[in-house]
Amino acid sequence: MQAGPGDHMAHAIALNGISKKFGPVTAxxxxxxxxxxxxxxxxxxxSGSGKTTLLNLIAGAIGPTTGVILLDGRDITRMPPRDRGIGMVFQNYALMPHMTVFENVAFPLRVRRQPSETIRSKVTEALERVGLRAFEDRKPRQLSGGQQQRVGIARCIVYSPAIIMMDEPLGALDKNLREQMQGEIKRLHKEIGTTFIYVTHDQEEALNMSDRICLMNMGGIAQLGTPDQLYFQPSTRFVAEFIGESNLISGRVTDDGRIAIAGNRLITVPGARRTEGSELILMVRPEKVRISGIEELVDDGNDVLCGEIASSSFIGGMTRVTADTGNGLNITVKMVSSRAQSRYERGARVQVSWSSSDVVLLEK
Incomplete structure (x- = not known):
């Protein structure tokens, strides 16, 4: 599967035809x-999509069945992990409990036989970058989970690897600390300018932190692009469902080019050039759906569906409303919470609509 530009220039990492089988199983x-x-x-x-296998192939923890791995234009396919110049941050921290924070961070430099003055200078700089300069004499057991992960990050950046890879590094942290660490990792990436490859199953984490997202499924790349591209222009139903929440509406192209949805209601989607009778999926993000009372006049050139509120959930700054428009078609709406929205209670009659420009057509 091809993803990304060609080989006319040296990339940080270039994978060419990389595959991996474990016995009869293709990972x-x-x-x-x-x-x-x-x-x-x-x-x-x-889980099982292939993302950790891909990470381990780049790191050299496992060898490929086929293909070539290039690091800055050099073939590292069969190179031992220690010679690749790639740093790794793990979910379980992987700190040595008998060593102090300073000694843990200094370990990669000692293995590389760096002079003691260089070790002191680089470890101090790395600890300052992660905000742990005052904790250098503590043992890992004396630190919180977030602080232990910062030590792991400092140990990774201290020897200036060409690539920094992170395997679910925030998975063991609670929500608030995870969000705080996301900000710190983004700041660190900007400061040091090193290439980061980050593995996660958390879509919000990926959307928040990434320049690009490589969404994987069933051992291959489902879509590669910016967070905006994956969210607003998903290429398949899987992408639409995995990234964020979606209204997915089954439709059939009619003889006049419109699309018949539940109950043979006809809607117009400009650019829906499909063969008459072909089936497809219309995707509309919940925040792109407009909702109004049944008595209000909606005249914005968009198709309108009528129904009643099936459920309404207050989730802080946002309210999530589901409208039953009949024939098994439920439309979800997300909007900024306000007291005026108390009228959208269960059983209330409403209209829902959306702009045709916010509709993405997907193959069924």
Whole structure:
């Protein structure tokens, strides 16, 4: 599967036809991928999608069945992990409990036989970058989970690897701390300018942190692009369902080019050039759906569906409303919460509509 630009220039990482089989099981189908220098690329996907296999192939923890891996134009396919110049941050921190914070961070430099003055200078700088300069004499057990992960990050950046890879690094943290660490990792990426490859199954984490997202499924790349592209222009139903929440409406193209949805109601989608009778899926994000009382006049040139509120959930700054428009078609709406929205209670009659420009057509 081809993903990314060609080989006319040296990329931070270039994968050419990389695949991996474990016995009869194909964990990764032949895959091409280009990671640009200095970018923050996230490998996103459900369990078993191939994202961790791809990460381990780049790191050298496992060897490929087929294909070539290039690091800055050099073939590292069969190179031992220690010689690749790639740093790794793990979910479980992987700190040595008998060592202090300073000693843990200094470990990669000691292995590389760096002079003691260089070690002191680089470790101090790394600890300052992650805000742990005052904790250098503590043992890992004396630190919180977030602080232990910062030590792991400092240990990774201290020897200036060409690539920094992070495998679910925030998975063990609670929600608030996870969001705080997302901000810190983004700041660190901007400061040091190193290429980051980040693995997660958390879509919000990927949308928040990435320059580009490589969404994986069933051992291959489902879609590669910016967070905006994956969210607003998903290429398949899987992408639409995995990234955010979607209204997915089954439709059939009629003889006049319109689309018949539940109950043979006809709607217009400009650019829906499909063969008469062909089936497709219309995707509309809940925040793009307009909702109004049944008595209000809607005259904005958009198709309007009528129904009644099936459920309404207050989720802080946002309210999530589901309208039953009949024939099994429920439309979800997300809007900024306000007291005026108390009228959208269960059983209330409403109209829902959307702009045709906010509709994405997907193959069924």
């Amino acid at each position: 990764l189908h032949p895959t091409d991928l280009r990671v640009e220098k200095g970018e923050f690329l996230t490998l996103l996907g459900p």
